[in-house]
Amino acid sequence: xxxxxxxxxDMMERSKVDILCVQETRWKGSKSRSIGAGFKLFxxxxxxxxxxxxxxxxxxxxxxxxxxKRVSDRVMSxxxxxxxxMLNVVTGYAPxxxxxxxxxxxxxxxxxxxxxxxxTGERVVIGADFNGHVGEGNTGDEELKFGVKERNxxxxxxxxxxxxxxxxxxxxxxxxxxxxxxxxxxGGRSTQVDYILCRRGxxxxxxxxxxxxxxxxxxxxxxxxxxxxxMVCKRKRSKIEIEKKTKWWKLKKEECCEDFRQKLxxxxxxxxxxxxxxxxxxxxxxxxxxxxxxxxxxxxxEDKETWWWNEGVQDSIQRKxxxxxxxxxxxxxxxxxxxxxxxxxxxxxxxxYRGIKLMSHTMKLWERVVEARxxxxxxICEQLYGFMPRKxxxxxxxxxxxxxxxxxxxxRELHCVFVDLEKAYDxxxxxxxxxxIRKSGVAxxxxxxxxxxxxxxxxxxxxxxxxTEEFKVDVCG
Numbered sequence: 001x002x003x004x005x006x007x008x009x010d011m012m013e014r015s016k017v018d019i020l021c022v023q024e025t026r027w028k029g030s031k032s033r034s035i036g037a038g039f040k041l042f043x044x045x046x047x048x049x050x051x052x053x054x055x056x057x058x059x060x061x062x063x064x065x066x067x068x069k070r071v072s073d074r075v076m077s078x079x080x081x082x083x084x085x086m087l088n089v090v091t092g093y094a095p096x097x098x099x100x101x102x103x104x105x106x107x108x109x110x111x112x113x114x115x116x117x118x119x120t121g122e123r124v125v126i127g128a129d130f131n132g133h134v135g136e137g138n139t140g141d142e143e144l145k146f147g148v149k150e151r152n153x154x155x156x157x158x159x160x161x162x163x164x165x166x167x168x169x170x171x172x173x174x175x176x177x178x179x180x181x182x183x184x185x186x187g188g189r190s191t192q193v194d195y196i197l198c199r200r201g202x203x204x205x206x207x208x209x210x211x212x213x214x215x216x217x218x219x220x221x222x223x224x225x226x227x228x229x230x231m232v233c234k235r236k237r238s239k240i241e242i243e244k245k246t247k248w249w250k251l252k253k254e255e256c257c258e259d260f261r262q263k264l265x266x267x268x269x270x271x272x273x274x275x276x277x278x279x280x281x282x283x284x285x286x287x288x289x290x291x292x293x294x295x296x297x298x299x300x301x302e303d304k305e306t307w308w309w310n311e312g313v314q315d316s317i318q319r320k321x322x323x324x325x326x327x328x329x330x331x332x333x334x335x336x337x338x339x340x341x342x343x344x345x346x347x348x349x350x351x352x353y354r355g356i357k358l359m360s361h362t363m364k365l366w367e368r369v370v371e372a373r374x375x376x377x378x379x380i381c382e383q384l385y386g387f388m389p390r391k392x393x394x395x396x397x398x399x400x401x402x403x404x405x406x407x408x409x410x411x412r413e414l415h416c417v418f419v420d421l422e423k424a425y426d427x428x429x430x431x432x433x434x435x436x437i438r439k440s441g442v443a444x445x446x447x448x449x450x451x452x453x454x455x456x457x458x459x460x461x462x463x464x465x466x467x468t469e470e471f472k473v474d475v476c477g
Contacts, residue, residue, distance in 0.1 A: 005035035008056065008217045013037050015212055017225060018058045021091035021127030024218075025052035030070045034059070042078060044070035053091045075110045079122075085230045088118050092128030097154055108157060115165050123205075123230065126167070126197040129221070130158045133191055134169060142200075144172035148181050148192035162197060170196040170226055171209045180210040186220045196226045205229055244295040246286065251293070260292045430454060 012020055022041075028048040035041050040062040045052030051073040057065070057080075066086075067079040077090040092111055095103045111126075118124055132154025136147040141159055147169075151159070162169055171181065172195075183194035196209060209226040216222045250256040265271070267288050407414040437447050458470045 004217050005033075005041065006037070009035045009037035009039040011215050011217055011223065012039060012056065012058075015215055015223065015225060017223075018061060019089055019125075020056040020223075021089065022054045022056060023052075023091065023093035023129040024050075025054045026050065027052050027054070032062075032068075042068055042076075044073060044076050046073045051093060053093050055089055055091050069114065071110050071114060074107050075114060077114050082230060083232050085232055086119075086122035087230065088122055088124045090114060090124065090126045090128070092126060092130070094128065094130045094132065094154065094157075096131045097152070104154075104157070108161060111161065112164070115167075123202055124167075124197075124199055125226070125228070126195075127224075128197075129194050130154065131193050132156075132158050133193070134158055134172065134195070136172075142168075144169040146175050146181065147172045148178065148190075158195065166200055167197045168200045168203055170198055170203070170206055171211075171224055173203065173206075174209050176210050179213055183211050183222055183224050184220055185222065194221060194224050196224060198228075202228075205231055244297070246289045246295055247293040248289060256293065260288065263292050264288045 008020070008022070012018075022043075025043050025045055026048055027043050027045045030044045032040055032042045035056065038059045039056050040059050041054050041056045042065075043052065043054030053074060053076045055076065055078050057078075061080060061082070064080045064082055065078055066081055069077045069079075071077070074093045074095075075090070076092075077088055080087045080089065090111070092107070094107050115124060115126075133149055133152045134144050134147040134155040135149060135151030144159065144162070147155075158169065161167075171183075171192075178190075181192055182190045184191050198206065205228050207227045207229065209224070212223045212225050251260060264285065267284050404414060434447060434451065437450065438444070458472055460470050461468045
């Protein structure tokens with residue numbers, strides 16, 4: 001590989017090769033580096049004069065690498081995830097003919113261990129210089145078909161390995177001219193020592209495999225190319241049961257609303273006031289609503305509860321975005337927005353109409369359902385603590401905790417209401433909120449309760465190293 005990185009990258013680009021196994025790199029170390037033209041090399045070697053293996057990937061596949069196993073300077077593997085398919089690429093460099101038997105056994109033992117540890121459901125492709133001749137015309141070997149010349153001892157080791165692992169020698173499965181099967185040329189000697197192996201079950205994903213004539217980054221070896229198309233099994237989507245919703249939006253019609261009131265009174269035995277037990281009351285309301293108003297089919301379609309997302313609201317949102325994009329001065333923005341709230345008919349043209357509409361529904365729910373319980377709590381807070389103006393959120397929580405402890409010590413019942421107002425109010429100017437709340441007829445004491453939650457509010461953040469200092473909470477821009 002010394003001085004040939006860019007040459008190899010250009011060769012891969014010309015031949016449209018995405019993954020390439022290389023051997024005898026003679027680079028010391030276990031790293032990865034860019035070799036140019038959008039390719040990245042993962043390599044391992046212990047001696048700069050001999051051996052060494054690596055895998056070259058297109059950079060877009062480099063981001064999909066999940067695991068790199070550098071076993072030795074003769075065996076190395078990469079695991080990639082491509083569109084949900086696990087692909088294991090193994091590169092190997094077997095000892096040459098005439099090498100020590102112990103070294104050969106160690107190589108095959110390492111390769112056996114790598115392949116044996118790969119789950120059967122994952123793809124495996126081996127690109128290796130096995131330094132052996134598998135031969136041709138050998139009957140009884142399903143692992144190969146069209147080899148070159150006679151088989152030798154090293155070639156027999158390749159065949160035995162393929163049998164053990166139920167793999168196929170891919171470049172012998174395609175009947176090519178000898179020129180496209182010979183991977184090694186030196187002087188007048190031509191043979192086949194480089195091979196690509198895959199699991200027999202993956203052969204259907206391989207459409208071609210041959211030696212590319214005229215492309216070589218080494219003097220003797222020529223590039224062996226395999227075309228493989230991964231078959232991605234589409235997962236069946238589990239059927240999602242969509243909850244059937246009560247058609248509460250029908251209450252906008254006066255006749256449906258009146259019918260609902262009558263049926264609710266009947267369900268309550270003629271009573272006008274709801275039971276003190278909120279769970280019981282809520283269940284009666286839900287059951288009556290389903291009977292009178294009906295429920296949705298449960299099929300996916302446009303949600304009728306988004307009736308408020310009409311053309312007027314969408315136009316107002318667009319106007320708001322235009323104003324923000326033009327970066328209007330604060331004084332000008334307020335002079336444009338504040339007068340819009342002066343009468344009810346103009347509210348719909350305001351860019352904050354969506355938040356105001358949601359706030360209006362929240363206030364109605366507050367008044368009708370929890371006002372009686374909340375009034376008692378507010379009166380207690382007024383007597384004991386006042387409304388805590390200019391107090392932080394932490395102080396409010398401490399006061400509430402003290403109140404709860406007093407009720408617990410006295411064994412008295414206490415009802416607390418927590419309203420999450422973030423999504424409704426986090427981007428609405430506060431002055432417009434107070435105006436609209438009062439305009440809706442909410443009692444001033446409740447307006448002060450809401451104001452106390454927002455005005456000069458401060459909070460802290462608890463993290464792993466402790467608690468931060470207090471900071472001010474403002475309206476989002």
